[in-house]
Amino acid sequence: MTTRRTLLALLVLSALPGSAAAAQDTLEIVEPWARASLAGRNSAAYMTIVNHGREKDEFISAASPVARVVELHTHLMEGGVMRMRQVEAIEVNVGEPAVLRPGGLHVMLIDLVRDLKPGETIPLTLRFRNGGERSLEVPVRPAGATGPMGGGGHGHGHGHGMPGPRS
Amino acid sequence: MTGLQRLGIALVTAAIAGTAVWVLVPAWLGPKPAREVQLALPPGVTLGGPFRLTDETGTQVTEQSFRGRFMLVYFGFTYCPDVCPTELAKMATALDLLGERAEEVVPLLITVDPARDTPEALAQYTDLFHPRLIGLTGTEAEIAAVAKAYRAYYAKVRTGDGPTDYTIDHSAFIYLMGRRGEFVALFNPETTPEAIADAIARAIARSPRVSVAQPKGGHT
Numbered sequence: 286m287t288t289r290r291t292l293l294a295l296l297v298l299s300a301l302p303g304s305a306a307a308a309q310d311t312l313e314i315v316e317p318w319a320r321a322s323l324a325g326r327n328s329a330a331y332m333t334i335v336n337h338g339r340e341k342d343e344f345i346s347a348a349s350p351v352a353r354v355v356e357l358h359t360h361l362m363e364g365g366v367m368r369m370r371q372v373e374a375i376e377v378n379v380g381e382p383a384v385l386r387p388g389g390l391h392v393m394l395i396d397l398v399r400d401l402k403p404g405e406t407i408p409l410t411l412r413f414r415n416g417g418e419r420s421l422e423v424p425v426r427p428a429g430a431t432g433p434m435g436g437g438g439h440g441h442g443h444g445h446g447m448p449g450p451r452s
Numbered sequence: 453m454t455g456l457q458r459l460g461i462a463l464v465t466a467a468i469a470g471t472a473v474w475v476l477v478p479a480w481l482g483p484k485p486a487r488e489v490q491l492a493l494p495p496g497v498t499l500g501g502p503f504r505l506t507d508e509t510g511t512q513v514t515e516q517s518f519r520g521r522f523m524l525v526y527f528g529f530t531y532c533p534d535v536c537p538t539e540l541a542k543m544a545t546a547l548d549l550l551g552e553r554a555e556e557v558v559p560l561l562i563t564v565d566p567a568r569d570t571p572e573a574l575a576q577y578t579d580l581f582h583p584r585l586i587g588l589t590g591t592e593a594e595i596a597a598v599a600k601a602y603r604a605y606y607a608k609v610r611t612g613d614g615p616t617d618y619t620i621d622h623s624a625f626i627y628l629m630g631r632r633g634e635f636v637a638l639f640n641p642e643t644t645p646e647a648i649a650d651a652i653a654r655a656i657a658r659s660p661r662v663s664v665a666q667p668k669g670g671h672t
Contacts, residue, residue, distance in 0.1 A: 323530075366605050429541025
């Protein structure tokens with residue numbers, strides 16, 4: 286019985302921090318990943334956000350202890366010129382997942398406090414207009430990765446990884 | 453209008469920070485998007501030419517330093533979080549697909565952010581993608597000159613008040629240049645690594661290695 290009570294207490298506790306807790310169930314974060322990069326440089330995190338609820342929501346900001354600044358960005362491709370611009374929010378509509386991927390919408394991790402190495406995970410907290418916060422551990426993929434592990438891109442996660450011996 | 457005409461490239465000059473920079477505006481953005489991923493240049497238009505830059509070991513290089521081999525050139529910068537890694541990864545994958553033939557190709561990242569991209573910074577960054585990728589930097593004037601020769605566009609966009617609070621809009625083409633530095637092919641961000649590798653393999657087949665001694669100098 287003690288065990289069950291402990292479990293129950295844990296469940297209650299885990300639900301406490303979320304004013305958002307109930308709403309969290311309606312937002313599903315699929316295949317998040319971030320790009321390996323170097324301290325002082327920038328990186329990007331990608332994911333698909335599915336809204337299982339009945340109301341549209343908006344992804345309004347993000348935070349991570351590995352970056353001094355975290356912003357939401359998109360790319361505009363104009364005549365072969367890539368223009369990166371900050372966006373206020375990313376809509377997460379019901380039945381229309383928000384897709385963050387290379388060359389498009391992404392979470393920009395600015396001024397990294399340390400190197401991000403392939404194979405590790407980094408904490409990332411997403412904030413939604415209605416759905417509150419969602420904290421995740423995001424796997425870091427090689428700098429040249431084109432998609433999440435086991436999917437996305439064309440199967441060429443580049444194998445060179447982080448700095449090795451120079452030839 | 454023929455496909456060739458549609459594929460004609462409009463060249464626009466833009467005065468940015470007092471420097472005239474050539475802008476490459478391919479016409480595939482027109483109402484009928486062409487599916488070409490390898491672009492031809494209109495007659496009379498050239499790309500490339502002499503440059504003087506500093507490589508990631510701090511050594512001065514010119515276009516002559518890479519003569520005898522193909523150059524696979526990308527303009528980008530190390531603070532670029534998304535597009536540059538994607539394009540550099542494509543170059544790396546294309547080189548891997550080429551196997552031993554990749555030794556005929558020198559992959560180059562020319563920075564459009566010389567203020568922040570020192571040789572050391574470039575050396576660290578290029579290793580993230582491919583051990584043979586070489587970063588090139590230079591003075592603002594040297595970078596402006598090589599960008600103009602390649603008709604590459606770049607422009608600083610302020611993101612805050614601090615001296616380093618900026619990003620850089622830039623053209624995201626990959627250039628394939630021949631053994632004598634001549635223009636061979638231009639790839640846009642939709643080109644796959646496989647298509648790039650194919651184009652390089654064809655170019656190598658058309659232009660077998662010359663038997664003349666090739667310049668050496670740490671760029672192997």
